[in-house]
Amino acid sequence: xxxxxxxxxxxxxxxxxxxxxxxxxxxxxxxxxxxxxxxxxxxxxxxxxxxxxxxxxxxxxxxxxxxxxxxxxxxxxxxxxxxxxxxxxxxxxxxxxxxxxxxxxxxxxxxxxxxxxxxxxxxxxxxxxxxxxxxxxxxxxxxxxxxxxxxxxxxxxxxxxxxxxxxxxxxxxxxxxxxxxxxxxxxxxxxxxxxxxxxxxxxxxxxxxxxxxxxxxxxxxxx
DNA sequence: GACCAGGCACATC
DNA sequence: GATGTGCATGGT
Numbered sequence: 001x002x003x004x005x006x007x008x009x010x011x012x013x014x015x016x017x018x019x020x021x022x023x024x025x026x027x028x029x030x031x032x033x034x035x036x037x038x039x040x041x042x043x044x045x046x047x048x049x050x051x052x053x054x055x056x057x058x059x060x061x062x063x064x065x066x067x068x069x070x071x072x073x074x075x076x077x078x079x080x081x082x083x084x085x086x087x088x089x090x091x092x093x094x095x096x097x098x099x100x101x102x103x104x105x106x107x108x109x110x111x112x113x114x115x116x117x118x119x120x121x122x123x124x125x126x127x128x129x130x131x132x133x134x135x136x137x138x139x140x141x142x143x144x145x146x147x148x149x150x151x152x153x154x155x156x157x158x159x160x161x162x163x164x165x166x167x168x169x170x171x172x173x174x175x176x177x178x179x180x181x182x183x184x185x186x187x188x189x190x191x192x193x194x195x196x197x198x199x200x201x202x203x204x205x206x207x208x209x210x211x212x213x214x215x216x217x218x219x220x221x222x223x
Numbered sequence: 224g225a226c227c228a229g230g231c232a233c234a235t236c
Numbered sequence: 237g238a239t240g241t242g243c244a245t246g247g248t
Contacts, residue, residue: 146229
């Protein structure tokens with residue numbers, strides 16, 4: 001029986017550090033978190049590249065641009081009208097509360113900041129936590145589709161999947177069994193994503209998974 | 224041409 | 237509280 005920390009170490013040794021999140025600035029990371037909602041990252045890259053070409057990875061420019069124009073620029077990311085509105089809602093919030101800079105969020109208590117983000121239209125639990133962890137550097141565990149796949153494929157999560165409580169349950173599970181460490185949460189989530197992308201797409205590849213068929217690679221199931 | 228991809232809000236029962 | 241649906245592109 002391994003602990004979650006053991007599993008993290010196994011993944012880190014097998015796959016190497018990921019150094020996430022891809023992005024040159026906190027604002028770019030936050031924009032990526034919104035753009036990647038239910039969307040393949042390859043499409044998000046195109047949208048972010050378009051934003052960069054138009055100088056929109058800048059809080060001032062992003063605040064001023066017309067929503068309909070922004071929508072066309074981020075079009076490759078899909079759901080582009082709604083995501084343009086979400087980016088604008090976020091940037092308005094950023095200016096209203098933090099003078100347009102994510103750096104100003106650093107000294108705010110994590111739970112309070114999370115509540116603020118969740119109050120922004122278009123920012124749900126995963127997007128909020130991605131911003132908190134990867135753009136602001138807060139120690140909070142990100143739960144996403146990969147996290148669920150990882151848990152299910154390794155027999156760690158067997159509860160019925162309901163939308164109302166599952167996210168918080170899974171997040172609590174990770175955070176209860178790991179030290180509160182931003183770098184650890186950052187790498188662990190990034191490693192889960194790589195693991196799923198590389199080994200969990202097709203059943204055959206699971207044979208090569210670093211955690212593989214090793215039944216001992218299981219930790220206590222969620223209660 | 225179907226199916227999928229790092230969600231979220233809103234409507235309805 | 238649980239479930240259904242709209243939003244949309246690009247890769248396989």
